[in-house]
Amino acid sequence: MKPRLLAVLLIATLAVAACTSAGTTTPAASPAATAGPATIAPTGAPATVAPTGAPVASTEPEPAELTVYAASSLTEAFDALAAAYEAANPGTTVTLSYDSSAALRAKIEQGARVDVFASADTKNPGALVSAGLAGGPVTPFTANELAVIVPASNPAGLVDPYGLAGPGVKVIAAGENVPITRYATQLLENLEAYKGAQADLIPSYERNIVSREDNVKGIVAKVELGEGDGGIVYATDAKAAGDKVRSLPIPPGTNVRTTCGAVTLADAPEPAAADAFLAWLTGPDAQAILASYGFSAP
Numbered sequence: 001m002k003p004r005l006l007a008v009l010l011i012a013t014l015a016v017a018a019c020t021s022a023g024t025t026t027p028a029a030s031p032a033a034t035a036g037p038a039t040i041a042p043t044g045a046p047a048t049v050a051p052t053g054a055p056v057a058s059t060e061p062e063p064a065e066l067t068v069y070a071a072s073s074l075t076e077a078f079d080a081l082a083a084a085y086e087a088a089n090p091g092t093t094v095t096l097s098y099d100s101s102a103a104l105r106a107k108i109e110q111g112a113r114v115d116v117f118a119s120a121d122t123k124n125p126g127a128l129v130s131a132g133l134a135g136g137p138v139t140p141f142t143a144n145e146l147a148v149i150v151p152a153s154n155p156a157g158l159v160d161p162y163g164l165a166g167p168g169v170k171v172i173a174a175g176e177n178v179p180i181t182r183y184a185t186q187l188l189e190n191l192e193a194y195k196g197a198q199a200d201l202i203p204s205y206e207r208n209i210v211s212r213e214d215n216v217k218g219i220v221a222k223v224e225l226g227e228g229d230g231g232i233v234y235a236t237d238a239k240a241a242g243d244k245v246r247s248l249p250i251p252p253g254t255n256v257r258t259t260c261g262a263v264t265l266a267d268a269p270e271p272a273a274a275d276a277f278l279a280w281l282t283g284p285d286a287q288a289i290l291a292s293y294g295f296s297a298p
Helices: 001-022 072-088 101-109 121-128 161-165 179-196 199-208 214-226 235-244 271-281 284-292
Strands: 067-073 093-099 117-118 140-144 147-152 171-174 209-213 230-234 247-250 256-264
Touching: 001 072, 067 072, 067 101, 067 121, 067 271, 072 093, 072 214, 093 101, 093 230, 101 117, 101 256, 117 121, 117 161, 117 271, 121 256, 140 247, 140 271, 147 179, 147 214, 161 199, 161 230, 171 179, 171 199, 171 214, 179 199, 179 230, 179 284, 199 209, 209 214, 209 235, 214 230, 214 235, 214 247, 235 247, 235 271, 271 284
Parallel strands: 067 093, 067 117, 171 209, 171 230
Antiparallel strands: 117 256, 140 256, 147 230, 147 247
């Protein structure tokens, strides 16, 4: 190539390079590329990255509408328990339904949709466990004892439980499947055996029964009104009745200690909330409320 032509080409190449360098700009880095991470995990801690737009998990319990079946003997205590639970869990409501434990169990067996069943015994919820209708085992949550009550005026002049078997005495009792009936029989058996006491106490007592109520609250109501001379109820029912009834002394070592059990239901409408309520029922706050109504630890 001729020297003159080579020089011209060299000059043209240098001019193009200079123009290209002067007219080129480097794009600014995007904020995503230049910004550091929003959260720096501690050394050794695994980093957790939430997907963009993913909801942040809440530590507050989800509001729920709980349905609780409870034995009638638990009425006053469970009214207070429901109020306390709702106050501690804003947005949650507790709907209560009371009756004898046997009647409530029958409703559940017939298809009633319930979250928690709190019974005056462990036998009725245990039957639901055996039938595969419960969401878990029976949880004992409180205990009770029995009381022999008479109207405040005590028209029959009864002085002890043996008076329930006296001639002409009108006894108010409950149906055969109601737990209080089974417990009352246990008490009468203990009284029969107490220091060689009255041997025919049970048949004499049963002959005196003038009414069998659907639940223990029915016994209390009729004794309060003087429609009967006496009856066997739970100690907490006698306490709730206040001065409307009088409790007769029971010989030491003969009273019957009862255990109340609860279960969640297998088809509970609110299974997580049901589990939470049952766990709370055995905790210190609920136990303090139960104690204030005369119940004791299970």
